[in-house]
Amino acid sequence: MQRRAAAIYVAFFLVVGAASYSLIATAAAPTIGFENPEYELSQGDTFEIGGQQYTASTVETTVEESSGGGHGGGGGATISHSATFAWTNESALYTQTWDNGSTVTYEDDEWQVVIPNESDPASFTLRESINRTAILGDDPAADNATVTRDGGEFVVITENGTATLVPASEYFPDPAERQLSEDETIQFEGNETRIDVASDAVTLSWNAPRQNTVQAGNHANVSLSGQTYFTHFSTNTSVVLTQDFAGYRAQTNEIDSFNEQRNGLWGVTIVSGASVVFLIGLAFLPSRY
Template sequence: MQRRAVAVYVALFLLVGAAAGALIATAESPELTFEDPEFELSENDTFEVDGQEYTVVAVTETEAEDDVGDVEIERSGQIEWEEITEQSETWANESVVEFDGDEWRVHIEGEEPTEFTLVEVLDREAILADDPNAGNETVERDGEEYVVVSDEDGDDRLVPADEYFPAPEQRTFAVGDELEYDGQTVTVDAVTEGEVTLVWEGPEVMSLDVGQESVITLGDTEFVANFPDGSTLTLSTDLAAYEAQLAEVDRLEQYDNGLWNVLIVSVLGAVLLAAAAFIPSRY
């Protein structure tokens, strides 16, 4: 009689567990939907937000296998735009820079300098090559540098290099001066013993990586991003609807976790009752 009662309870536990298992098996995780998005974009499409133009430079889809062998699809994208930003460049003391179509050496003097000088770097090889009466390279005699020059009689004589080559051009700039460099107007922002800092305002390419169902800010506007397929990116400003759907997904996940708890407890209860029914009685 005792075992019959246990059998009834075991059957009841198994029935409850089976019902929970059936609900788990038939439950479907809801997909987030984004109705009437502000933008539906493909790769290389441009769009404008708050007066700024943006470009979708990439929309990608990859497949990855998780630990249990299921294939997960990951989608992402990248957006680029240009902003006018303050940019800078530094020239180290005694370094050679390209300026005004030629090479110049940066020269800074003094302990607390406020200016610097660009000294023209002469192309000595080109100057010697243009002179039919001069050798193709300088020579050194007793620690001094000379140019071998032939006179009208064909006799060679040594001309000190400092006398032969023209004096290099020099240009001096102070803090606050403007100069044309690399196709733009730059300002001397600071001069120290070790370097010169130039600043200017110019376009800079900015980029933003976009993930599936991520919230991004473009200008002053927030969007929720979605990739409905491997080649499309949608942007929606309806964050309230998005958050409501997230709350519903969270609620269903909690419901699903509760069903799993019921299933586990039911199976364990049935096993324990069945085992208890076969424990020999002392009486």
């Protein structure tokens, strides 16, 4: 190949490669951003949606460093964003179930739940749980455990060296009982509580405040007061809530188009550089004639 022609082609590809690389170097990559979003929040900010008060309890960015590979390879960093939104439901429903025969705590005492053997009971009984172990332990004359004789349960009482068997039904006090029905409410854990009696269990229900939270990352959807918002971290310490989903899709399409064009320019730059090297090599090959 004549060196003069090679020089012309080399100059052409150098110009093309330089032009494409300059476009890559000077082009500004588009980014995600929203003008006049519904909310732009920092940690601790409060806002209202649908009459419900919310708090951005956490708005944070975490950077996790990763160790590099072998042979001197460098490490990298993973950046993650997280926001937590908190609100209080002032009248949330709470429930607790007492199974028939179970032992429950009510008014600082322990009771056994006794439901009558009926298909549709409207009431039930709380029967005091007698702590027999504690009673026996407090009586220096009694053994620490009951005994069984001829099918009966007895307490062994030793006085003046003589042991006497006392029927357990006579020794231990009769348990207190308290009857509760569905047509009344009770105070349970500081709340006005409703009662629902079934054949196998009692259900207690009451309304009280409950703290709720929901968490979202960057470029995710979050539902607040039945409305869906898109989250975008405008900085490492502030998050945007917006319903401009169409705007987000348009911006991501623009970013994808930019990346495709940049990759095409990189291809032109690389091919131009390779062509220059190839042409120079051909120009300096020795002639056979």
